[in-house]
């Protein structure tokens with residue numbers, strides 16, 4: 001019997017790293033890659049390899065000429081893994097007074113949306129990792145689940161998804177208080193371990209047979 005595969009992957013590429021925090025010279029690709037490495041580390045250290053599903057941390061380093069070519073190559077490689085769930089990690093760029101928080105962007109199918117709603121609930125517990133007086137806390141609040149259609153935007157990995165696929169957008173990287181929070185290795189490790197717990201529970205209840 002083959003085990004279901006959960007694929008986690010950082011957004012963007014080394015050459016085209018996404019949002020940048022200018023104060024600290026920190027990129028979206030760089031931080032999401034480090035979160036993913038820590039989630040994978042948690043899966044191994046908690047001995048989930050016996051749990052009946054594979055967690056694949058996929059951080060490719062393509063050298064295709066354009067960003068679009070890298071995305072297509074990535075998408076093809078992930079499809080080859082026959083994943084039961086794909087989760088790509090991102091940060092939004094700019095926070096405003098009206099818009100704060102973390103969100104899930106989901107492919108429009110039922111399974112993708114179900115996972116997105118589950119993760120939004122889990123975010124309420126990640127939010128509690130930050131002390132009430134921490135300025136990053138409000139920015140890290142769970143916000144909403146949307147589809148590319150709701151946003152009126154094309155999002156390649158979601159629009160072409162053959163498997164349940166989601167993007168998590170953690171808060172706002174251009175905000176220094178968030179960048180500093182994600183430079184804190186203890187916080188990132190704790191967050192990654194919580195995310196891994198969430199994936200474990202989801203796999204147990206939704207991907208594994210009895």
Ligand SMILES: [Zn+2]
Pocket residue numbers: 011012018019028090091
């Ligand atoms: Zn992004």
